[in-house]
Amino acid sequence: MKKYHAMVGVAFALTSLGAHAQSAVTLYGIVDLGIDYANNVSDASNGVAVPGSGGKLFQMQSGVPLGSRWGLLGSEDLGGGLQAVFRLESGFDAANGALGGGLAFSRNAYVGLSSKQFGTVTFGRQWDSNVDQLEVFTLNGQYGGWYFAHPNDMDNLDNGFSVPNAIKYVSPSFGGVTVEGHYSPGGLAGQFSTNSTYSAAVAYAGAPFSAAIGYLRVNDPSTAVAGYASGGGFANAVYGEALVAARSQSVLAVGASYTLGAFKASAAFSNTEFRPKSGGANLTFQNYELSGSYHMTPAFVVAGGFTYTVGHDDAAGTSPKYEQLNLIAQYALSKRTSVYAMIAGQQASGDAAVAQITGFNPSSSKRQLATRLGITHSF
Numbered sequence: 416m417k418k419y420h421a422m423v424g425v426a427f428a429l430t431s432l433g434a435h436a437q438s439a440v441t442l443y444g445i446v447d448l449g450i451d452y453a454n455n456v457s458d459a460s461n462g463v464a465v466p467g468s469g470g471k472l473f474q475m476q477s478g479v480p481l482g483s484r485w486g487l488l489g490s491e492d493l494g495g496g497l498q499a500v501f502r503l504e505s506g507f508d509a510a511n512g513a514l515g516g517g518l519a520f521s522r523n524a525y526v527g528l529s530s531k532q533f534g535t536v537t538f539g540r541q542w543d544s545n546v547d548q549l550e551v552f553t554l555n556g557q558y559g560g561w562y563f564a565h566p567n568d569m570d571n572l573d574n575g576f577s578v579p580n581a582i583k584y585v586s587p588s589f590g591g592v593t594v595e596g597h598y599s600p601g602g603l604a605g606q607f608s609t610n611s612t613y614s615a616a617v618a619y620a621g622a623p624f625s626a627a628i629g630y631l632r633v634n635d636p637s638t639a640v641a642g643y644a645s646g647g648g649f650a651n652a653v654y655g656e657a658l659v660a661a662r663s664q665s666v667l668a669v670g671a672s673y674t675l676g677a678f679k680a681s682a683a684f685s686n687t688e689f690r691p692k693s694g695g696a697n698l699t700f701q702n703y704e705l706s707g708s709y710h711m712t713p714a715f716v717v718a719g720g721f722t723y724t725v726g727h728d729d730a731a732g733t734s735p736k737y738e739q740l741n742l743i744a745q746y747a748l749s750k751r752t753s754v755y756a757m758i759a760g761q762q763a764s765g766d767a768a769v770a771q772i773t774g775f776n777p778s779s780s781k782r783q784l785a786t787r788l789g790i791t792h793s794f
Contacts, residue, residue, distance in 0.1 A: 437491065437492040438489070438490065438491040438492065439489065439490055440487060440488070440489040441487070441488045441489070442485070442486075442487055442794075443485070443486055443487075443488060443793075443794065444483075444484055444485035444486065444793070444794050445478075445481050445482070445483060445484055445791065445792070445793045445794075446483050446509050446791070446792050446793075446794075447477060447478050447479060447480060447481050447482070447483050447509065447789060447790070447791040447792075448475065448476075448477055448483075448509050448510060448789060448790060449475070449476060449479060449755075449787045449788055449789025449790065450473075450474070450475055450476075450787065450788050450789070451472070451473070451474050451475075451476050451479075451785060451786070451787045452471070452472070452473055452785070452786050452787075453471070453472040453772075453775055453783065453784065453785040453786075454471060454782075454783065454784045454785075455469045455470065455471070455778040455779055455780060455782070455783055455784075456469065456470065456471075456472040456775050456776050456777075456778065456783070457469045457470075457650070457769075457776050457777055457778065457779050458648070458776065459645075459647070459648050459649055459650040459776050460648070461646070461647070462644075462645030462646040462647065462649065462650055462651075462655065463645070463650055464650040464652060464769075464776060464777050464779075466779075467779065468779065469778055469779025469780065472775070475510045476510065476774075476787070477507075477508045477509040477510045478506065478508070478509065478560075479559075479560045479561060479562055479757075479774070479787060479789065480558060480559055480560035480743070480745075480755065480757070480789070480791060481560060481791055481793075482506050482515070482522070482560070482574075483506065483507055483508065483509045484504055484505060484506050484507065484515075484522060485504070485505055485507070486502060486503055486504035486505065486522070486523070487501075487502070487503045487504075488501075488502050489501045489502075490529070493528075496530055496531050496532055497528060497529070497530050498528070498529045498530075499526070499527075499528060499529075500526070500527055500528070500529045500535065500537065501525065501526040501527070502523045502524070502525055503520050503523065503524050504520060504522040504523040504524070505518070505519060505520045505521055505522065506521045506522050516641055520540065521577070522540075522577055523539070523540055523541055523542070523577060524539045524540045525537040525538055525539030525540060525541050525581075525583075526538060526539060527583075530587075531587060532587065533587070534584060534585055534586040534587050535583075535584070535585045536582070536583070536584050537581075537582075537583050538581070538582055538583075539579075539580075539581065540577050540578065540579045540580075540581065541577060541578055541581045541583050541597065542574055542577055542578070543571065543577075543578050543581075543597055543612070543614040543631050544583075544595040544596055544597055544614040544615055544616035544629050544631070545570070545571060545572065545614055545616060545629040545630070545631045545666060545668050546571060546572070546574045546577075547585070547595055547616070548593070548595060548616040548617075548618040548627045548629055549572055549616065549618075549627050549628075549629050549668040549669075549670045549683070549685075550572050550573065550574060551625075551627075551670070551672070552625075552626075552627065552670025552671060552672055552681045552682065552683045553565075553572050553573070553670070553681070553683045553704060553706070553720075554681070554704070554706035554718060554719070554720035554741055555572070555573045555741075556572065556573065557681070557706075557708065557718065558708065558716070558718045558743050558745060559718070559720075559741050559743050559757055559759070560573065561573050561575070561773050561774045562741070562757065562759045562772055562773060562774050562785055562787065563720065563739075563741040563743075563757075563759060563773075564773040564774075565685065565700075565702040565704070565722055565724060565773075566653045566654075566700075566702075566724055566737050566739075566761075566771060566772075566773060567643045567651050567653045567654065567771065567773050568642075568643060568773050569643075569653065569654055569687045569700055569702075570666045570668060570685040570687045570700075570702060571631065571642075571666060572666075572668060572683070572685060573773070575642060575643060576640040576641045576642050577640075578597065578599050578612050578614075578640060579599065579640075580599045580600060580602060581597045581598070581599040581612070582597060582598050582599070583595070583596070583597040584596055584597070588620070591619050591620050591621045592617065592618070592619050593617070593618045593619075593620070594615075594616075594617055595614075595615070595616050595617075595618070596613070596614060596615040596616070597612070597613060597614050597615075598611075598612075598613045599611055599612040599613070599639075601634065601635075601639070608634050609634060609635055610634060610635050610638055610639040611634050611639070612631070612632060612633045612634065612639060612640070613631075613632055614629065614630060614631040614632070615629065615630055616628065616629030616630070617629070622674070623673055623674040623675060624671070624672070624673050625671065625672050626669075626670065626671040626672075627668075627669070627670050627671075628668070628669045628670075629667075629668050630665070630666065630667050630668075631665065631666040631668075632663060632664075632665045632666075633663065633664045633665075634662065634663050635661070635662065635663075635692075636658060636661050636663070636664040636689075637658055637659050637661065642658060642664075643655070643658070643773075644658055644659065645658075645659070648776075649776060650776055650777060651771075652768070652769050652771050652777035653735070653737075653767075653771055654689060654698060654700070654726075657689040657691070657698040658689065660689075660691045660692060660693075660695070661689040661690060661691060661692070662690050662691060662692040663688075663689075663690045664687065664688070664689055664690075665687070665688045665690070666685055666686070666687050666688075667685065667686045668683065668684065668685040668686075669683070669684045669685075670682065670683040670684070677709055677710040677711075678707065678708070678709050678710075679707065679708050679709075680705075680706075680707045681704075681705075681706045681707065681720075682704065682705055682706075683702070683704040683706075684701070684702065684703055684704070685700075685701070685702045686699065686700070686701050687699065687700045687701075687702075688700075695730055696728070696729035696730035697727075697729050698726065698727070698728050698729070698730075699726065699727045699729075700724055700725070700726045700727075701724070701725050701726075702722060702723075702724050703722065703723045703724075704720060704721070704722040704723075705720060705721055706718065706719065706720025706721070706741075707719065707720070713747075714746055714747040714748075715744075715745070715746050715747075716744075716745050717742075717743070717744045717745075718742070718743050718745075719740070719741060719742045719743070720740075720741045721738070721739070721740055721741075722737075722738070722739045722741075723736075723737075723738055724736065724737040724738075724739075725765070726765075726767075728766075731766075733765075733766035734765045734766050735763070735765050735766045735767035735768075736763070736764045736765035736766075736767055737761055737762070737763055737764075737767060737770065738761065738762045738764070739759060739760065739761040739762075739772070740759070740760050741757070741758070741759045742757065742758050742759075743755055743756070743757040743758075744756050744757075751792055751793045751794065752790070752791070752792045752793075753790070753791045754788075754789070754790050754791075755787075755788075755789055755790075755791070756786075756787070756788050756789075757786070757787045757789075758784070758785070758786045758787075759772050759784070759785050759786075760782075760783070760784045760785075761782070761783050761784075762781065762782055763778075763781040763782070764781065767781065768781075769781060769783075770782050770783035771783065772785050
């Protein structure tokens with residue numbers, strides 16, 4: 416009898432080990448905090464900048480180069496090269512502990528199936544194809560985060576919003592080429608396109624050259640996604656009024672990079688168009704960005720970039736323009752902890768009334784400068 420019980424115990428242990436070997440759940444996260452100084456930032460009330468309120472700003476801010484987050488990533492082997500996969504990822508404010516966007520999982524919440532042969536299909540809140548495949552060619556996608564983004568992240572190439580109710584497909588890599596696309600139904604009876612979104616991208620990842628092209632369309636962006644809408648203490652002086660009035664927001668993006676030893680050069684272009692609901696005139700922006708990074712040592716990297724943004728307001732016949740220079744120096748104290756210093760400066764010109772670096776309220780003038788010292792820890 417004792418021998419029988421021992422054999423049963425061994426069999427149970429082996430079964431348990433086999434089950435654990437076929438599935439896995441990983442807890443991960445990033446905490447980023449820093450101190451900012453900006454030379455000219457206006458107050459805002461009900462989404463409108465208060466005239467004459469521009470002044471110096473000194474603050475603690477969370478999640479700039481990398482959004483502060485925690486998450487669970489899981490997979491289960493179903494056999495035949497097929498896996499069940501899921502991700503739950505929540506953004507948070509490390510300075511005060513608040514949830515990102517007031518949601519339990521503001522960044523990602525999806526489940527799906529993944530096959531090495533046929534690709535991956537997932538369902539839930541996810542990034543669009545441009546974020547997955549084009550963000551890596553911007554400086555903000557590599558080092559600087561949202562302060563380095565194109566003005567108020569108008570093209571979502573700094574993942575300013577994720578897409579709810581998304582059905583997404585990512586192909587396997589064929590000779591370095593990956594195809595990706597998503598569709599999100601609006602969910603309103605009798606209004607098939609309202610609040611719906613879709614995207615598609617094709618990317619090539621090689622050594623030393625990589626490139627991608629993608630397209631994103633968001634119908635009714637002020638309600639479909641949590642973008643940079645003016646409201647409360649925040650005023651979007653770049654395209655806030657167009658966002659509220661938009662029937663659609665569309666983004667065409669192209670990017671490329673080339674790596675030579677310790678140096679990497681990147682280029683990105685995006686065309687963002689806001690089309691109004693009532694058949695009025697469009698507001699369009701083109702962003703042109705060049706950036707580069709250099710690893711002076713394996714632990715120490717410096718990076719910089721320049722973005723030129725030009726807008727076209729068909730209704731007013733105006734052309735706002737923005738030029739922004741971004742610089743960052745980052746030192747890895749370990750594999751999980753880095754310290755950094757960064758600076759962003761923006762000059763508004765043309766018909767742009769004020770400057771506005773992403774993450775701040777607008778300046779009261781055509782210039783704005785922001786600096787930051789911070790630390791990032793991952794787990």
